[in-house]
Each structure stands twice: as C-alpha cells, then as structure tokens.
Amino acid sequence: MGKGANHVPDEVEGTVNEELKTFKWNEIRQNKWLVIEDTVYDVTNFRKKHPGGITLMNNNLGQDATDAFMSFHKDLKKAEKYLKSLKIGKVLPESDINQNEERRDELNKDFRKLRKLAERMNLFKPSPWFYSLQFLQLIVLDIIGAYIIHKSGYDNWISYFIAVACLVTTQAQAGWLQHDLGHLSVLKTTKLNHFAHRVVICIIMGFSADRWNSRHFKHHAKPNAIKKDPDIRFTYFYLVGKTLPKELGEKKKGWLPYHFQQIYFFFTLPALLIPVLSVFEMYLYMIRYMKIMDMLWITIFYARWYFMFVPSLGVLGAIKLCFLVRFFQSYWFIWSTQMSHLPMEVDYDKDLSWFRTQLVTTCNVEQSAFNDWVSGHLNFQIEHHLFPTMPRHNLYKIAPHVRELCEKYGIEYKCKTMSQATFDIYHCLKESGEIWHEAYNNM
Incomplete structure (x- = not known):
C-alpha cells in the first residue's frame, strides 16, 4: 500500500519547484496510487474523504484516471486544489511501450481534443x-x-x-x-x-x-465491470455477459435455473x-x-x-x-436504461482507455422525438457516458464526431432501433443462461 496522502518523497519536500520523483507503472499499481495527466497522486487517506465515496476511488487505483476525473468534475480548478497536497511524482516515460499502448495514448489524446471541441461548441452549456x-x-x-x-x-x-x-x-x-x-x-x-x-x-x-x-x-x-458496477450486481437472480456465467457454471454454482432467465x-x-x-x-x-x-x-x-x-x-x-x-x-426505467447496457460486453475491469471502455459497454438507440422523450435522451447512451456532464439536449450534436473517432481507431459504434434494442435484452439473457447451463452440466 501507499505511505499515505500526507507522505511526500524526499525529492518533493521543500518547494513545489523542485523536480518531482518519477515512478514506473508497476510501482504505481503496486502502491495503488492514482494518475491524472501523467502526475502521480497518493490518495490513500483522501479516499475516505472523497465526496464520491471510497469505492469510487478504489475502482480506479493503479490506473490512469485522467478522463474519468475530467468527465465527473464540473469545476476542474476547484478539484485540482484538493489534488495539490496529494501529488508525489510523475509517471516515468516507459522505453518499452508496445504498439498497443502507443495506440491507446493516441486515442486518449484524440478524445481530449474531442472534449475541447465540445467546449468550443458550447455543448456543456444547458438551455x-x-x-x-x-x-x-x-x-x-x-x-x-x-x-x-x-x-x-x-x-x-x-x-x-x-x-x-x-x-x-x-x-x-x-x-x-x-x-x-x-x-x-x-x-x-x-x-x-x-x-x-x-x-x-x-x-x-x-x-x-x-x-x-x-x-x-x-x-x-x-x-x-464485474464487482465494480453495482447495476449488474444481481448474480443470485440473473447472470449477464459471457465470463461470469461460465465461471459459475464450471464451479457448479447456481441459485436459479438461469437458462430460463430470459423468461422470468x-x-x-x-x-x-x-x-x-x-x-x-x-x-x-x-x-x-x-x-x-x-x-x-x-x-x-x-x-x-x-x-x-x-x-x-x-x-x-x-x-x-x-x-x-x-x-x-419500473418497467419504463428498465427498458430505457438496460437496452443500452445488458447486451454489451460484461467482464472484469480490463483497464481500457475511457473512450474504449464506454464504447464496448454501451450502445445507442436511433434518434426520434419519441425515443428522445421516452428515454430522457439516454438513447444517446454512448455520448452520455463519454461526457456525463453534457446537457442531454446537446448529445446528438457531438455524436457525429464520436462516430468519426470510432472509425479512425476501428472501434464499433453500435446504434440500434428501439425494437432491436428491446429484443436484444431477451437474446443476451438467453445466451448468458445457456453458457451457464452448458458449463454447469459439462462433466
């Protein structure tokens, strides 16, 4: 574990102008520190004081939380004031970065440019x-x-x-x-x-x-994300995705006949x-x-x-x-929210980039006056997850630019009809149940 939020390395003590210590990623992960814009923060003690709760902080420890930080905080300058006392160093530029990591770094930079574009377009200004x-x-x-x-x-x-x-x-x-x-x-x-x-x-x-x-x-x-997203934490009653059903099936665990869950x-x-x-x-x-x-x-x-x-x-x-x-x-709420999440990838946290994480776990439903109204514009679930503080009436304006970024990096941008999204809830539950049933009965 880290040495606490009040600990400051020798290289940092004194004045803030002194050169910061550098850390490798394996050290950052081991000590469960937080990285924002290549700066390392020891949030060991601050986690309990964080307004969003300790669990929210814990879910991002040892990772680059730059885009999550920027997406959740409306007043970045105010939030950055709290970070100053927690700063302990910088991320050491790795000499052995592979091609995938370089590609991820490019995607992160392009997404931050997209956020700047949204700001210039005044898309964070509510009507x-x-x-x-x-x-x-x-x-x-x-x-x-x-x-x-x-x-x-x-x-x-x-x-x-x-x-x-x-x-x-x-x-x-x-x-x-x-x-x-x-x-x-x-x-x-x-x-x-x-x-x-x-x-x-x-x-x-x-x-x-x-x-x-x-x-x-x-x-x-x-x-x-299994064990991190509370909205998919209903294992006793339903199984979603492909990973968890297989794991529980192989362990011969099951509380209900999940191969019928698409019905009940x-x-x-x-x-x-x-x-x-x-x-x-x-x-x-x-x-x-x-x-x-x-x-x-x-x-x-x-x-x-x-x-x-x-x-x-x-x-x-x-x-x-x-x-x-x-x-x-309750029926209205479930249909409007889960049709954009349940049929998508459900797995353990893979520490993907913010942009890629939202694209593989969310999908959109086609725009129409009715779909916008009935879902509270959450038919633009992708854009909402990428920019949580953006007023919903502006989400459609940034959508074409999100599509372009997806095309550039070969990331699928899923947009369905309302009927297809509804039926996909049934199909994904059926598939997950069958995976569990097959693994459970496999001798």
Whole structure:
C-alpha cells in the first residue's frame, strides 16, 4: 500500500519547484496510487474523504484516471486544489511501450481534443428553456393526475387509469431530470444542481439523492465491470455477459435455473426494482450511513402524497396508487436504461482507455422525438457516458464526431432501433443462461 496522502518523497519536500520523483507503472499499481495527466497522486487517506465515496476511488487505483476525473468534475480548478497536497511524482516515460499502448495514448489524446471541441461548441452549456419545460411538464402532469383522482377516485376506472398514466409519466420524466441534475448538467453551479437534485428526486420521487449519487457514479466509472458496477450486481437472480456465467457454471454454482432467465426476468426485475428493491436498499443505505438530510427531504414526498390522495382514496388506496405508479415506472426505467447496457460486453475491469471502455459497454438507440422523450435522451447512451456532464439536449450534436473517432481507431459504434434494442435484452439473457447451463452440466 501507499505511505499515505500526507507522505511526500524526499525529492518533493521543500518547494513545489523542485523536480518531482518519477515512478514506473508497476510501482504505481503496486502502491495503488492514482494518475491524472501523467502526475502521480497518493490518495490513500483522501479516499475516505472523497465526496464520491471510497469505492469510487478504489475502482480506479493503479490506473490512469485522467478522463474519468475530467468527465465527473464540473469545476476542474476547484478539484485540482484538493489534488495539490496529494501529488508525489510523475509517471516515468516507459522505453518499452508496445504498439498497443502507443495506440491507446493516441486515442486518449484524440478524445481530449474531442472534449475541447465540445467546449468550443458550447455543448456543456444547458438551455434554460429546455429544462424549464422539463420541470413544467412534471408539475402539470402531477396536478392533472391528482385532480382526476380528486374528482373521480375509484368511481370511474377509465379516469383512474388516465390519472395513473399521468403520475407514471411524471415519475419517469422526473427520473430523467434528476439524472441530469445529479450529473451537474442543468444549472450553473454544483451547489444549485445538488439542491435542485434533492428537490426532484426526494420531494417529487421519494428517493434518496445521496444513495443515487453513490450508486450511479460507480456505474459510470466502470460500466459493466464485474464487482465494480453495482447495476449488474444481481448474480443470485440473473447472470449477464459471457465470463461470469461460465465461471459459475464450471464451479457448479447456481441459485436459479438461469437458462430460463430470459423468461422470468420480464416478470421479476422490471416489476420489483423501483417499488420494492430500490425502496428497501434506499432505507438500508440511509440508516447505515445516517443520511438524516435525505430522510427529512423524503418525508416531504410522503406528506405531499398523503394530502393529495388520502382524502379521495383513503390510506390504503393511496399506498396502492403509489405501488401501482412505481410498478409501471419500473418497467419504463428498465427498458430505457438496460437496452443500452445488458447486451454489451460484461467482464472484469480490463483497464481500457475511457473512450474504449464506454464504447464496448454501451450502445445507442436511433434518434426520434419519441425515443428522445421516452428515454430522457439516454438513447444517446454512448455520448452520455463519454461526457456525463453534457446537457442531454446537446448529445446528438457531438455524436457525429464520436462516430468519426470510432472509425479512425476501428472501434464499433453500435446504434440500434428501439425494437432491436428491446429484443436484444431477451437474446443476451438467453445466451448468458445457456453458457451457464452448458458449463454447469459439462462433466
């Protein structure tokens, strides 16, 4: 392990103008240091203080985290101030770099040029009109749903389900808006984004902002990486990819008949994720880490729901309505997000470049007004993963340039129709289940 964030090598002590010590990559990996723009940082002690959590830092130790650092931090100058005291040296230019490493270095440089291009095109600047309309639709749909319930209650089932449709749409679209706020891509400052994020995810949706941040940024840092991406951590119920199913099959491990998972998946995870699993996990998280502020914010959601629906439906009716809304919202969420990830490569972290990592683990769905709206522009999943802080209404503008970079380096840029992406969820689950079944029964 490293010697701690407060340790400064002899070569660095004194003034910052003295020549920094150089380290080889094998030493950096062994000590689990972090590299950003060829500068080595000892984050041993800082990991526990990092706002993104210790796990997020641990997942990048011993690696070049330059592009991850630039992609996640809206205010780079402020973040760099924290790094100054952690600097211990520079990466030693290796004399035995092979052709693949040289190619990777070229790709990294070209991707950073692409980021500069996006900045010159003002693609990181949000549109106030776009996000004002996004927020307005939440308020209008929520009021319409509540008004219909207030007037009709259970008396008219057609009216009731129209109200449910309005409330489901509110929750789904609130999910996309809180996602943008969580990525700091809506308002000018980090503080304003965090505040608005709590308003949307806690008050409108009834979920924890801190829990979402902790989980979602781990996913972005290492998408589809076994043991690192929490979004694919459901081994007891489903197996994805080709590596893990084969490993567990050869070890004769299995808790369910995974060769049928492509069937039971559609009646389990999408139905239970938001109304049951996410709520259960959220409260465990808030209690474990004493997230008092989130608990208080979420209390406003329950108070709002009580006054909006209990007078018309009663307590039990309001609870049923909440479950029903979250049930349909869960299907909407699963389809909009997992069609871009589950069918892609799922494997252990191979320490690929940031650009290549996102391209092999994400895919796009064709652009259309409906696809953009229903998925919150996450049909541009590739561009979103490459530039997490870019406002979603600008993702299509950088897409042609991403394609060009893919063509230059022979990297596949996958873009599917909505129907193909949906069916691919079924096909990839079927393939993974069959790999497990064959390995399990192979004597």
